Structures are given as structure tokens and as C-alpha cells.
Amino acid sequence: MPRTSLIGRLFGRRRRPAAPAGARSGEESRPDDARPPAIQWNSASKLPIVYVRGYAGGTSGIDRAVDDPLYGFNEGSVHVRVGNSSDPILYQFESPLLRLIGDDGYRLIVEGSQLAYLQERPDGKVPQATIWVHRFYDVSASTLGRKPDDFSIEKAAEDLYELVQLIRRKTGAPRVHLVAHSMGGLICRSMIQRVVPDRGERAEDLVARLFTYGTPHGGIEFAVGGGLVEELRDFFDVNGAAIFGPERMYQYLTPRSARRSDEPPADWEPAEMPDGVFPLERVFCLVGTNPEDYDVALGASAKAVGARSDGLVQIDNAYVPGARRAFVHRSHSGRYGMVNSEEGYQNLRRFLFGDLAVIAELGGLRVRGTKDDELVWQLETQMSIRGLPILMHEQTTAHHCPVQIEWRPAEDTADRPVPLVTTFLSSAAPRPVEPGTATPVPTLRHALRLRLISIRERGGVFSFDDHLEQTADWEDTLVVDIEPGDGSAPPRARATWNSLIPGALRDWQPDGPPLADLDLTPGRWRGRIPVPDTAKPILGPDAAVVLTVSGRT
Numbered sequence: 433m434p435r436t437s438l439i440g441r442l443f444g445r446r447r448r449p450a451a452p453a454g455a456r457s458g459e460e461s462r463p464d465d466a467r468p469p470a471i472q473w474n475s476a477s478k479l480p481i482v483y484v485r486g487y488a489g490g491t492s493g494i495d496r497a498v499d500d501p502l503y504g505f506n507e508g509s510v511h512v513r514v515g516n517s518s519d520p521i522l523y524q525f526e527s528p529l530l531r532l533i534g535d536d537g538y539r540l541i542v543e544g545s546q547l548a549y550l551q552e553r554p555d556g557k558v559p560q561a562t563i564w565v566h567r568f569y570d571v572s573a574s575t576l577g578r579k580p581d582d583f584s585i586e587k588a589a590e591d592l593y594e595l596v597q598l599i600r601r602k603t604g605a606p607r608v609h610l611v612a613h614s615m616g617g618l619i620c621r622s623m624i625q626r627v628v629p630d631r632g633e634r635a636e637d638l639v640a641r642l643f644t645y646g647t648p649h650g651g652i653e654f655a656v657g658g659g660l661v662e663e664l665r666d667f668f669d670v671n672g673a674a675i676f677g678p679e680r681m682y683q684y685l686t687p688r689s690a691r692r693s694d695e696p697p698a699d700w701e702p703a704e705m706p707d708g709v710f711p712l713e714r715v716f717c718l719v720g721t722n723p724e725d726y727d728v729a730l731g732a733s734a735k736a737v738g739a740r741s742d743g744l745v746q747i748d749n750a751y752v753p754g755a756r757r758a759f760v761h762r763s764h765s766g767r768y769g770m771v772n773s774e775e776g777y778q779n780l781r782r783f784l785f786g787d788l789a790v791i792a793e794l795g796g797l798r799v800r801g802t803k804d805d806e807l808v809w810q811l812e813t814q815m816s817i818r819g820l821p822i823l824m825h826e827q828t829t830a831h832h833c834p835v836q837i838e839w840r841p842a843e844d845t846a847d848r849p850v851p852l853v854t855t856f857l858s859s860a861a862p863r864p865v866e867p868g869t870a871t872p873v874p875t876l877r878h879a880l881r882l883r884l885i886s887i888r889e890r891g892g893v894f895s896f897d898d899h900l901e902q903t904a905d906w907e908d909t910l911v912v913d914i915e916p917g918d919g920s921a922p923p924r925a926r927a928t929w930n931s932l933i934p935g936a937l938r939d940w941q942p943d944g945p946p947l948a949d950l951d952l953t954p955g956r957w958r959g960r961i962p963v964p965d966t967a968k969p970i971l972g973p974d975a976a977v978v979l980t981v982s983g984r985t
Contacts, residue, residue: 478536478561478785479609479640480599483529484568484592486614486646486765490671491574494583498573501542503565504613505529509772523821528611528777529563536781538563547595556604564599566592568619585615585675586684589622593631596623596638607640609784613771614745614764615675617647617717622684624710629687635710643716643780645770646742650703650749652676655738678702705752716783717751719759720770721831726763734763740832742770747833756783756854758815758825759833774822782824786856788916788923791980792880793849795960798972799837806890810834812883815853818864818876825853829885837884849978853880856984859916875913875942879930880977883907884970906967910977913942923981924949927961947979956982 483505488497508527532538539562543549568588571581596608610620624635654661666677674680682696723734726743734743744764751757760775770776812834815825827833863872884906888895909930916923924946933940947959962976
């Protein structure tokens, strides 16, 4: 059973005028524009967003959190990129809050108090495309002229339910989006899994989508102490950190009707959401893989939690099994944190607003070798979308999270696919124009880089006798162009391996017939792209990347 751990009207920006005919205005940024272009959606169709922050620690940390009027959703970051003269150039990310306001037409309404504003307005008169902050820590602050209450994650979840219902009533929205960082995701799950069922309601009627940044869905564990550190934390409950241990997680994630005692059953897994509670395809977990830049306690937290983490939450505990997820090389928080990052924001807005889901899997796999040849096969994956200066998803050996490719016996089926990545696209996204015209190209483009490496492991020890470090057995990039359907016609796609594309990738235009649709289900398209001939001796003669594109509502 996993154990858990201790540590735990604003600035409206003017939209750019429409690009003149013939200008590049699309998925790809203009050469003089370092920021990704805004994707315009109809704001009338947008649902309210509720942000739920993470763990603040003891009273001093809570006081600092409460001093921030927006609980951290307004924090941005500044990084350095290298230009064509090799000189450093600043890259500014404004914050997810400002980007949602500037890019997607959302409003932030405060007027002294968001909660008071909502309570005073007539039902159905508040705009739907608005952002709200769940200020659950306010009652526990020592700076607001009253005796602070002890923080209770159960109470925070119940108050979140009341806030969601208030927002729905005042805006007339059928549901809301929940966006949460760290412990905030556990507050959201407590509402979804415990509070709502205890009231005889369905969470999917209240919540459209749940997006979590670095949430310890499986608790917080340490790589040191052999479990003793977790036991001490849970016993002494310093600063309420026992909420990251299995016993407390069971209590606040389980409805009364399903709880027989305060002790979790032996087979209970905190990261799992029970069947029928909430659709897993509506949940997205952003997983961080950069512990080095998490500098809380002078880096002691990152060292205690281990390399396979974001500095506070271990990779294997940072997602709900069966939910959508992406791995990004970002730390739990701080200068290189997930919430205040372009990577986090692009995954957020595409999950919330994208109308196409793209799932890539590796099928027909028959890895070369035998069960006892001591070879370990690992696949690195990277996903990029045209026009974005970041990787949407990245699993690599350097970040301790490659896709493990298992050897399969002859009686095993090679049709069982290996999941690679899920991403989301918008058919409304602007695209580059055709050369010499003002006509946008008809496709959405993304690229999936695959890199297969192997190493020999004998008795739990790596053998480097026949090893070439940083050398792949095979690598290539699959370039995929998707032409969205128009409602009457299904989507179509073309895909080519980069090794077969002559010249620069940016100049390549796909031609020829689209990939055959292998799935006749309405609203869904599936295509199969065989791996290059050079990969077949390793992955098997029938190995192929299988793409599934489906519409979302």
C-alpha cells in the first residue's frame, strides 16, 4: 500500500489585431513572436474554472498563502532561451490566470471578495467564462483578526462543494472545471468521491473536467527510511501532514456508505478512483519529473523523496490510474514549477477546451530477444505540437521515466498495445497559410519522437560490456497531420516518419491518400502506421504506431 509524506477585473491584456492576408498566423508562431498564438474559442461556451491551491504547511505558511489574493494562480516565470546569436533571451510566462484571461476571454471578478460578490448577485446573472479561487485556508489564518480554525481537508472539500453549487447557480453553468495544484487535487477528489456521493448526487453532473498539477494521488512517500519516516509523520501529524498518509486519505476519499472503519482495507489504493464515481477520461494528471529544481528546505525534500519525482511527489504517485496524463520536466513548485510554466498551461487549456483527443499506442510489438537474455528495453517518447516552444509530454531515461518495453512470450498476444501518449487538439486553432496565399493549411500537426534503447542487467546490476552510452538502438519521429472532420465527415490523417522526409520539416507538405480508417465507430478515427523497416528487426515485423482520434464534448 503506498505511503505518503510530510512536506507538503485584474490585468486585461489587449488582443493582437488579426494578421493581414498572407501573414503566418497559425499553430506556428511568427519568427518575431516568442509567445504561442492564442487559440480563439467561443467564450459563450466556456464553463467556469475553479482553482484549488496546494498544501501551505503550518500557520506561517498558511498566513503567506492567504496574503496572496489569488492563491498563486497568478504566478508566472521568466526563463532564458538562446537566440540565433547565442545570446540569452528572456522568455516570460505571465501565469495561467493571465493567459486564460488574455487568450481565452475569461474574466476574473473580485470586487473585494469573490465569495461576497457571488452571494450578492441574482441567479444566472454572472458570466460563465469566469475564474474563481477556492480560498479554503482563510479560516485557518492568524492574520485576519479572528481565532484561526484548524485546517481540515474534509471541511475544505465540503466548502468546495458549496462554492461549486453557488457558481453554478449564479452563472447558470451546468458544470465547472476544477483545476488544482498538489493537495488541491486531493480536496477535489474528496469532494468528488466522498462529499457528492454522501449527498446522493453524481459528480459528473457538477464537474466537467478535473486537471491536477503534481497532486500526490497515491500519497507522499520517501526514498529513505524504509517507511519509518512516513510512520512518524502520520503518527505525530506535524502541521497536518498526515493527510498524505494512507489512513487519513482513506477517511477523506471514501463516502460513509462504503467505509466500514477508519482503517483502509489491505487492498485499498489511494490513487484509484472507484468505478462509477467520475469518468476517468475527464481527469488529467500533470506529472513533474524534475526534482533538482525543487529547493524547499534547501533541497532536502527532493533528496528524501528521490530522483523519480518532482521534488515532493514521486512519479508513480502523481496520477490516477486510467486517467489522461502527461510528463513534463518541471518541479513541484518554485521557479521551475509546473503551475507557473508554459508546459503546464498548454496541457491545461488543451485538456479543458480541445475538441479532439489523440491517443498514440505501439501495437503489434514483438521485442527481439528471449526472456532470459538479460536485456532491458526502454522507449523514450516526446510529443510536440506545431507552434509551441515546449514539449507537451516527455518520458526519458534521463528523467527516470521511460516507457518500459517488456519481452512477450510466444503465446502472448502482440496486439496488446503499449500506451505512448494522449494529447488534445483544437479544430478551431489557427494554422499556417499555404505559401503565396492567405488560405490556412487544412491540418493540425504534431510530432511524436520515439527513441529505443537497451541495456543488459545481470542480477540487478547493469552490465556495460557491450553498451554504448547515449546511443539508441533505433530512433525516429512520426510527423502526423490531422484534418478535423466538419461534423458530416470524420477526421482524416496522414503520417510520415521524419527519416523519409526530404529537406526541412517545416517546409514539408503531406500528400497522397490519407491513412485508412480502421474504426467505423461514429465520431472516432483510427489509423495504423508501421514502424520503419530499420526498426522491425527489433520491435517485430508487425510493430506499428496506432493513432486514435476522437471528438470530445
